[in-house]
Amino acid sequence: MAKKNTARAPLTPAVLHILLALSTGERHGYGIMKQVQADSQGKAKMGPGTLYGSMGRMMEAGLIRESDKRVDPEMDDERRIYYELTGAGRAALEAELKRYRGVVAVAEGRLAHGH
């Protein structure tokens, strides 16, 4: 039975990056990896072990799901499984970004006052 992500605990960096990569559309594993690399300007390096381990937990939590298996027109003729965000995944991403904005606002306020 899949556990739904009802709690709004902070997300791990890998989960946040995967949610962000899928926020603009469905992607296959390699596509997610490349998007994470692009989003982080090459700073976040994610291997298949971290990527698929995180995706397994995210699927259990109902944050993402498999969409279908098809050929990527920009790559070869191999069929690939695509993944997409669920409603809960999008809500978790929005909540995390809101949390980040709050933290940034506090930090900027303190830095502005020289603390």
Add this chain to the structure above:
Amino acid sequence: MATNVAGRRYRTWYAMLLRLYPRPFRERFGEGMAQTFHDLCREHRDARRGLFGLALWIFFETSVGIVRESTTHMSQLGKTMLRVALGALAVLMVPLVASQVVEGWNWPAGAFVRVYVLFFVTGMVFALVARRMGAWSYKAGLGVALVAGFALGWSNMVHVADSGNPANLVYYSVLGVGAVGALLARLEARGLARTLFAMAATLAVIAVILPSGAPPYLARNMAIGHGVYVALFTASALMFRHASLAGLK
């Protein structure tokens, strides 16, 4: 050319490494992980970069993932075992309470231990096999088959002990058909449907050919008992067939 050969070799080794993941994880993501590794190798090859550094990093990173997923898997297995152990204890309460209430029910302590082990093993078989797929018809078919098989084995054991008639041991052939069939079918729905039909047919043949020597009123009860077991095995077979026809396994 050398990079192509190295790439093929690394992909073969990576496929072997992926076999170390727990089976449910491997079945779900193994193909995608192998494909992603292939894509990364191709990306490096196209950029005319060596594969050794990439392979070293990916193999290490994946090994860490294998340890993490195996730990999670073992922890889930531990939880399943605890749940089944508690469930078996709850079911054991039935004969335990009955032995206090029903006159003449005098099981020695060893019998309760044996019954508990049987309940636990049956429960674990259900828990481990049923999670192979999510279809309700597969789980229901498995549940009915295990309960009917357990009841047949148990009642026959008691009957043989009471009557001392070794001819009744022939009923164990029904369970033998089930065990062999399940192994041959590799627990897939289509094969299990055939196995359960075979078990029902074996039991029906035994019921017809085995002379009971019982008085008419007892023979009628025995016929009803046989009929119930045949119906249960057939119902289980039909549920497996449903799972198979739905293309679920």
